[in-house]
Amino acid sequence: MIKKLAFLALGIVALPQITWAAPCSRINLTKCLDSGCAINLSSNPAARCQYCGTADAGLPAASAMKSVSAGTSSKNTISAKELKNAPTDPGERYVWATKLCLSKVQNCTAEDVTEAYDPLIEKSCTAAGISNDMATLQKKAANSEKSKTVCTNEISVCITKPEKCDSNFSKCADETQFNNFFAACAAQTSGCTNSIDAARDTIATNRTSTLNATDSNLTAIVASYQNARSQKMASIKTNCENNTDYENCVKNACKTNTNNNCSTDAEQTIANNLCQFYKTACTKVK
Numbered sequence: 001m002i003k004k005l006a007f008l009a010l011g012i013v014a015l016p017q018i019t020w021a022a023p024c025s026r027i028n029l030t031k032c033l034d035s036g037c038a039i040n041l042s043s044n045p046a047a048r049c050q051y052c053g054t055a056d057a058g059l060p061a062a063s064a065m066k067s068v069s070a071g072t073s074s075k076n077t078i079s080a081k082e083l084k085n086a087p088t089d090p091g092e093r094y095v096w097a098t099k100l101c102l103s104k105v106q107n108c109t110a111e112d113v114t115e116a117y118d119p120l121i122e123k124s125c126t127a128a129g130i131s132n133d134m135a136t137l138q139k140k141a142a143n144s145e146k147s148k149t150v151c152t153n154e155i156s157v158c159i160t161k162p163e164k165c166d167s168n169f170s171k172c173a174d175e176t177q178f179n180n181f182f183a184a185c186a187a188q189t190s191g192c193t194n195s196i197d198a199a200r201d202t203i204a205t206n207r208t209s210t211l212n213a214t215d216s217n218l219t220a221i222v223a224s225y226q227n228a229r230s231q232k233m234a235s236i237k238t239n240c241e242n243n244t245d246y247e248n249c250v251k252n253a254c255k256t257n258t259n260n261n262c263s264t265d266a267e268q269t270i271a272n273n274l275c276q277f278y279k280t281a282c283t284k285v286k
Helices: 026-037 047-052 090-104 110-142 146-159 175-187 196-241 244-257 265-274 276-282
Strands: none
Touching: 026 047, 026 090, 026 110, 047 090, 047 110, 090 110, 090 196, 110 196, 146 175, 146 196, 175 196, 196 244, 244 265, 244 276, 265 276
């Protein structure tokens, strides 16, 4: 799993250790991250992966991008106003949401985010892989002859219900179980007497392909998600090594926080102190 995260160099002020401080509330931390990464999760199980995991999981619905998940009125969640500035790239959005949430939920660290939220993103990526498998199944079925297509689609809808094989055929890995569910669905589908065998062949082939491909699909999605994080981490390390972020911060502080654009030593000191947190953050990047 990804360890130290890239967001550490994006403006997180490292607070001194206070032994009496309250522990991190990972419930509130997850709630906060969900407000930026799990929009419309109830209707889209792949939301966390799409918003804050990897672009390989596909894009969320355009209308969902403008929506805010439930609970965003809480002080521990990202507000609708803040959400308008959210990046669309999943990796950048993850960093952006983490930075905000660590400022809203006290006493939490990068390690808390990694341990509490990364597993939820990976589970969401699993849902994204299943959706892709189903899209492939439906596309193959649509290429058949019309009468066979209608029968195959009706039986497919029946057999992939959660109480039967489920959408990824995980409950029909056993051949006997698949045969039993297929027989039950075929019996309740009218007007398909002459297409049952063709429908079974198509669905059985898709079942085999889905079961064989699921593991590799999920591995590829998670690998892509991890690779994107690694690349961003490398970029942050580079910026720490050459002080790019720190120097840019000082220039901006001189321009916006001093009267004479740091023309005096006192103003330069003020700007340096305002941006010291970048150097502090860089000491945490490993």
